Amino acid sequence: MSEQKNLLEVKHLKQYFDVPNGFLRSLKLKAVDDVSFNIAEGETLGLVGESGCGKTTVGRTILQLYKPTDGEVWFDGTKIEGKKTIHEFRRNAQMVFQDPYSSLDPRMTVSDIIGEPLDVHHLYSNRKEREEKIGHLMDLVGLTSDHASRYAHEFSGGQRQRIGIARALAVDPKFIVCDEPVSALDVSIQAQIVNMFEDLQKKLGLTYLFIAHDLLVVKHISTRIAVMYLGKLIEIGPSDELYHRPIHPYTISLLSAVPVPDPNVARANKRIHLEGDVPSPLHMPSGCPFRTRCPRATAKCAESMPELKEITPGHSVACHNL
């Protein structure tokens, strides 16, 4: 994996939001705090974590939908900075949104929705070429051409997500941030969409950052998995290794919560319950953010945030007590 070229490099990415707190005062909400990772060309990095841990913010900040507070994003050897590179970057990096209902404009027909990226980047020379490209994209995601003149509200969730994917593919990107693309769909449709993501990856050589909270889906699609907790990256490693040999106590408990379809195995597995609640991101605990709930917490954990340390090749964990 290491010999492959890194398509995307995220270095010390920080995204803080100001939250108004009384008159003319505000608190810093550290949605993403010092996150670094690389994604190699053609691989899928799964990003998991519970609600509100900053997964979506990471995705959106990488795509420069939010201006990063600090840190750098490098794409294909270029640093993303300034209007020009951002505009160029958006031809190569796209996003598929979580909610297929709110992410499509209700006043636009399917062909306009899919054609909009083409319009924005002037990717066709005449109307006929535009129609052809839209037809090709719809074909790619399994929609038929008679859907083109319909409105998004006339489709089911799975079909809408296909429209969203076709739209993301319109500019022929190299990299797609999939922001919980299957969480809003029911299970049978989830499988179809996940399989479609895999097919498209093979066919078009795409690279994904796949954000989800469903660990089974992430394990299925990802080459590597990264785990986030309260805006920090706590463990990252190859999919199988992380799944079978999790090291960070948070990852262990997270994986123990995955439902197993076999009741005998499920009974044998011990669910690890964490004490307490997730601390408010406005009042983060000192040192390691997980220490308030960690069964292994020591005095050192309150002092400093552990660095990501490589345990086995490609598998890094941020914990003092290994």
Place this chain on the structure above:
Amino acid sequence: MKKDTQIKKNPLSLQLDLSSFEKATDEEKFLQQRMRESTTFFKDGMKRLSKNKIAMISLAVITLIVLIAIFVPMFYPYDYGQQLGIVAGQDSDSSYNNLRPFEYGETELKRIEAGEKIFPHIFGTDAHGRDYAIRVIYGTRISLVVGFFASIIVLIIGVIYGSISGYYGGKVDLIMMRIVDIIYSLPDLLMIILLSVVLKQTLTPVIEGTPLGKLGTGMISIFIVFALLYWVSMARLIRGQILSIKQQDYVLNARSIGAKSGHIIRRHMLPNCISVIIISTALQIPSAIFTESFLSFLGLGVAMPMPSLGSLASDALSGIYSYAYRLIIPAITICLIVLSLNLLGDGLRDAFDPKLKK
């Protein structure tokens, strides 16, 4: 085996006979498919509107009034400023002044006796011997023009201002909305009166002889006042809409594909607040007409001899005991226009914005 089960079956048994439940063939399944016609938002709204009787009657009334105001003056034998008693080279004939409905002047009576056909003065004539019916029709035309253009001015300024303020948000929004608050707090009538006095002096030499001169400074100051003051409520409305649409995922989606702000406002935000725009414009027209009539009534509107419904009502006041119909006719016309536009506006609101329905 099969025969056995058939024999054994109790006649009172409720067990179903599976043979009567055949699987549908593909052809039959296809026949069961029903696709709803793909409709646009606009078509959908028009469909709902056409079911609203009151709105449709109002629409018919407005259409009728508009058609009369546009086409009747083209064929009408009298002109709104023509004093029938005054013919070049002759003494003025006072028999034409203050005619009652369907009465004729002296020279006209003679011509009728000679066998000529004369178009009747349906509403009689006014104190200067001008045909009243054409004056009312012309006044309606002026009122409608004012209502329409004033609303368009309000629409354009309000939409641009509101969408910029809402889209950029933050400090831009704060400053722009404070300006709106200041304008909102100005007493509009006072502003109109002051402006028309000031503009009368400054504008009169400028517009002399141009088509605008015919309208008079009063009219122009009404337009200017609308442009300066009345857009604020529209701007606030649009800003509110834009603020809520800004939070929608499809706007973020448009940004993620690299769309510029202008593109997002035009392609995503305005189409999604079009219902609010249609509705408030429809409700703005009657209020503009009302303001115009009211100002003309006070003598601040159109310049003589051009009539407007307000100035006609105002003129009629002097003869109210003998010629009450001269007040009633323009008053009823104003009522009809304003009422039916308001009812149509309500109908549009119900049809295009079902959320607002009580």
